[in-house]
Amino acid sequence: MEITLKIKRFIAKKGKESFYQEYRLEADPNDRLLDALVFVQTHLDGSLGFRKSCAHGVCGSDAMIVNGTERLACKTLIKDLVGAAASAESRTITVEPLQNLPVMKDLIVDQTRFFENFRAVKPFFISDTLPAKGERTQSIEERAKYDDATKCILCAACYSSCPVIRGKNPDFIGPAAIVNAARFIFDGRDTGFKDRLPALDDPNGVWPCENHFNCTKVCPREIKVTKNINMSKKAITDFKENGSTL
Amino acid sequence: MKYVYDAIIVGAGGAGLYAALEASAGAKTAVLSKLHPLRSHTGAAQGGIGAALGNLEEDKPEWHAFDTIKGGDYLADQNAVKILVEGAVEAVYHLENMGLPFSRTADGKIDQRRFGGHTRNFGEAPVMRACYAADRTGHMILQTLYQQCIKNGVHFFDEYIVMEVLIENGKCNGLVVLELATGELHTFQAKAVLFATGGFGRMYKTTSNAYANTGDGPALLARAGVPLMDMEFFQFHPTGIYGMGILITEAVRGEGGILLNRNGERFMEEYAPTLVDLAPRDMVSRAILTEIRKGNGIRGDKKIDDFVYLDASRIGREAIGKKIPDIAGFCATYLGIDIAEKPIPVQPTAHYAMGGIPTDTQGRVLRDASGAVYEGLYAAGECACVSVHGANRLGTNSLVDLIVFGKRSGREMAGFVKDAGFGPMPVSAEDGAREKLGRLADGKKGRPAWELGESMRETMMEKVGVNRTEEGMREALSILRTLREEFGEVRIAEKQGEFNTELSGVLELENLLDLACLTAASAERRTESRGAHMREDFPERNDGEWLYHSLIWLDGGKYRMDRKSVDISIFKPKPRTY
Numbered sequence: 027m028e029i030t031l032k033i034k035r036f037i038a039k040k041g042k043e044s045f046y047q048e049y050r051l052e053a054d055p056n057d058r059l060l061d062a063l064v065f066v067q068t069h070l071d072g073s074l075g076f077r078k079s080c081a082h083g084v085c086g087s088d089a090m091i092v093n094g095t096e097r098l099a100c101k102t103l104i105k106d107l108v109g110a111a112a113s114a115e116s117r118t119i120t121v122e123p124l125q126n127l128p129v130m131k132d133l134i135v136d137q138t139r140f141f142e143n144f145r146a147v148k149p150f151f152i153s154d155t156l157p158a159k160g161e162r163t164q165s166i167e168e169r170a171k172y173d174d175a176t177k178c179i180l181c182a183a184c185y186s187s188c189p190v191i192r193g194k195n196p197d198f199i200g201p202a203a204i205v206n207a208a209r210f211i212f213d214g215r216d217t218g219f220k221d222r223l224p225a226l227d228d229p230n231g232v233w234p235c236e237n238h239f240n241c242t243k244v245c246p247r248e249i250k251v252t253k254n255i256n257m258s259k260k261a262i263t264d265f266k267e268n269g270s271t272l
Numbered sequence: 273m274k275y276v277y278d279a280i281i282v283g284a285g286g287a288g289l290y291a292a293l294e295a296s297a298g299a300k301t302a303v304l305s306k307l308h309p310l311r312s313h314t315g316a317a318q319g320g321i322g323a324a325l326g327n328l329e330e331d332k333p334e335w336h337a338f339d340t341i342k343g344g345d346y347l348a349d350q351n352a353v354k355i356l357v358e359g360a361v362e363a364v365y366h367l368e369n370m371g372l373p374f375s376r377t378a379d380g381k382i383d384q385r386r387f388g389g390h391t392r393n394f395g396e397a398p399v400m401r402a403c404y405a406a407d408r409t410g411h412m413i414l415q416t417l418y419q420q421c422i423k424n425g426v427h428f429f430d431e432y433i434v435m436e437v438l439i440e441n442g443k444c445n446g447l448v449v450l451e452l453a454t455g456e457l458h459t460f461q462a463k464a465v466l467f468a469t470g471g472f473g474r475m476y477k478t479t480s481n482a483y484a485n486t487g488d489g490p491a492l493l494a495r496a497g498v499p500l501m502d503m504e505f506f507q508f509h510p511t512g513i514y515g516m517g518i519l520i521t522e523a524v525r526g527e528g529g530i531l532l533n534r535n536g537e538r539f540m541e542e543y544a545p546t547l548v549d550l551a552p553r554d555m556v557s558r559a560i561l562t563e564i565r566k567g568n569g570i571r572g573d574k575k576i577d578d579f580v581y582l583d584a585s586r587i588g589r590e591a592i593g594k595k596i597p598d599i600a601g602f603c604a605t606y607l608g609i610d611i612a613e614k615p616i617p618v619q620p621t622a623h624y625a626m627g628g629i630p631t632d633t634q635g636r637v638l639r640d641a642s643g644a645v646y647e648g649l650y651a652a653g654e655c656a657c658v659s660v661h662g663a664n665r666l667g668t669n670s671l672v673d674l675i676v677f678g679k680r681s682g683r684e685m686a687g688f689v690k691d692a693g694f695g696p697m698p699v700s701a702e703d704g705a706r707e708k709l710g711r712l713a714d715g716k717k718g719r720p721a722w723e724l725g726e727s728m729r730e731t732m733m734e735k736v737g738v739n740r741t742e743e744g745m746r747e748a749l750s751i752l753r754t755l756r757e758e759f760g761e762v763r764i765a766e767k768q769g770e771f772n773t774e775l776s777g778v779l780e781l782e783n784l785l786d787l788a789c790l791t792a793a794s795a796e797r798r799t800e801s802r803g804a805h806m807r808e809d810f811p812e813r814n815d816g817e818w819l820y821h822s823l824i825w826l827d828g829g830k831y832r833m834d835r836k837s838v839d840i841s842i843f844k845p846k847p848r849t850y
Contacts, residue, residue, distance in 0.1 A: 039770055056606075064483075068722040072774035073766035077311075079482040082518045082602060084411060085311040101605055130453065131771040137308065150419035151371025160325075161368040163380030169373065176373050176405075176412065180310055216371065 055105035076133035086181030096183035124186035147207040152218025175209035184241035284309035286674030287653025288468035289417035294682025317410025318521035320402030322668030323360035344662020345803035346845035359676035445695035455769020466650035476622035480519035491783030502627035504795035510556035512621025533568035557620040581615035635681025663803020718763025
């Protein structure tokens with residue numbers, strides 16, 4: 027079927043306004059949106075810029091805003107976006123770059139701040155002990171406690187969707203950073219809660235979250251993002267009240 | 273700009289990151305990656321990392337070695353395999369100690385599962401050797417290693433593309449690099465450079481590989497006069513999603529999934545009586561194509577792109593949710609099916625390069641068949657060929673390879689740079705790259721790159737795929753040579769430097785074309801069948817004439833070849849049946 031991609035174009039260095047460019051192409055309903063973007067770039071307009079790699083939703087390269095919602099282009103099928111109706115409008119897909127991050131070119135955003143926030147929570151294993159030999163043991167139940175948070179691919183869809191970052195506090199470290207801290211907070215083997223506390227228990231740390239749930243809705247890995255943020259808030263509160271560090 | 277480092281690592285997947293951890297401990301190190309490190313293809317690996325921990329069943333590194341060597345159809349260097357399997361146990365423990373969230377057994381140890389070709393007691397029966405984290409083992413490894421790099425302050429240059437490697441008088445002196453964000457060229461001077469750029473499945477039409485897997489390391493080195501090894505051995509994973517190439521991990525079969533033809537028959541019983549669906553990948557892919565040829569594919573039309581069914585329903589919904597949740601997700605997203613109820617349509621898919629940049633067991637790149645090495649030049653991971661995988665790789669052995677040899681080469685680099693000096697950098701180092709960029713953007717009417725790419729991918733899939741013939745390979749080489757020449761006519765429309773992904777795509781195409789030519793040329797030369805290289809005109813393995821690695825040089829299009837001996841010191845080559 028014929029579809030139209032309406033893509034937001036922009037080059038930071040040129041200093042001009044952004045604009046929308048339309049491309050018409052044939053697409054199979056089972057094609058990924060990414061397939062359509064690749065077709066545009068290779069056959070119609072080499073100047074279109076976007077990131078891609080794995081093409082099946084595990085690397086996080088191609089997060090973008092599709093018909094107003096954050097999605098991974100490679101996990102979004104054309105048939106999920108266009109209606110069966112004949113109207114050109116129902117077959118038009120609007121594609122825009124993620125929000126809350128500076129746009130460098132077209133659908134490519136500058137991820138520097140996003141990754142700085144990630145680094146700020148010390149997202150690495152901290153433990154003051156090593157097992158005598160072999161692996162540390164961890165029960166199946168213990169392992170399940172933080173499983174959700176291990177799925178994050180740092181695609182920035184959640185960060186883009188957050189209305190707090192957009193409207194109130196652009197310095198809020200954002201959902202992904204907190205999820206990646208939670209991954210360690212709730213991992214029984216990790217003992218670094220206090221090391222991460224300064225970044226989390228901060229006016230720009232976990233506290234700005236207002237439970238809008240946008241992040242949870244858009245996470246392509248279906249992580250319960252807001253829940254992880256709330257669990258982290260509780261862990262901090264518990265610690266401050268009675269010193270327990272899980 | 274000009275940058276100077278003691279050690280530079282190109283590629284930030286599992287091998288590159290582990291090498292960086294080792295190298296940066298002792299030397300001023302930088303990692304260059306054309307992607308953000310977390311986008312590397314290691315993150316797509318699903319099934320597990322193989323190590324003889326023996327947490328559930330008795331297991332020994334010796335058995336792991338035998339399986340690997342036999343799995344490689346006796347082309348693996350056995351001394352290197354010994355290092356691999358012994359290093360595997362230590363590597364897995366180390367990963368866990370770094371926080372990797374492995375799935376666990378009932379008594380809290382690292383859980384292990386069955387996997388293709390892995391057996392107890394030298395082939396007696398499948399053994400649980402694959403240490404796993406749901407079906408996201410690669411994701412966990414990539415994340416854990418990147419986290420550790422952050423912890424250790426490793427220096428990254430994200431979205432920098434290497435265009436040229438500077439080698440003079442057998443010594444590597446540095447790199448010419450394109451910064452994707454700005455389109456500017458930079459030179460990086462170094463005492464030692466390691467390539468860990470991954471695989472090159474994008475030579476083929478149907479592949480599990482990411483768009484980024486374009487063999488940049490091997491191609492650049494080949495153009496700089498370095499030989500590549502065993503290029504004819506490219507693995508086709510038997511179970512990629514029909515028409516899409518998305519990988520369905522072998523772990524599905526490890527957990528009990530079975531392959532069925534259009535008659536509902538579990539056909540692997542005929543081809544591999546002992547291991548059945550857990551036979552090594554090259555054998556399963558061939559079996560699938562044989563069934564398709566007989567008319568037993570699901571469509572039944574005998575065409576090469578027909579498919580079979582992978583039935584995961586007998587695993588049970590609960591176990592699917594625990595052990596292979598991402599697979600269930602892929603099938604729901606892309607096929608709209610619930611794998612607890614419906615079978616998955618699958619077909620052989622270009623997956624893994626056993627061949628690549630030849631190295632010794634310290635990661636040093638070889639100059640020729642004698643074992644002489646370049647100074648300050650290293651390779652590790654899928655782009656390297658040690659060789660531990662021989663003619664066919666067993667599942668879970670790639671993740672081990674990355675860790676063990678990533679670590680070894682990183683350590684070797686750190687030791688080397690202590691006493692090494694910098695080599696000379698040519699005054700006009702960037703000229704070659706600048707000229708190429710200028711030509712590509714000169715505005716002349718050109719060939720569309722996508723046409724060449726499409727032709728290459730189809731030619732490779734049909735003629736240098738699972739089943740090969742003399743005629744097919746000769747035709748392929750002829751077509752590919754022409755395409756390589758025609759690349760000179762390719763031009764890009766986008767002249768802006770900033771994030772010019774049209775340009776990066778074209779540079780990648782050039783690399784793929786060179787590697788495709790080398791693959792076809794090597795394949796045509798080897799007149800036997802071994803592991804993943806299967807020829808209808810020479811269907812038997814011929815140790816007498818062909819128990820050698822093949823080396824190939826680009827040599828201005830002459831594709832000069834040589835043979836290198838294989839270390840077979842531990843297990844004597846035997847017929848490969850399962």
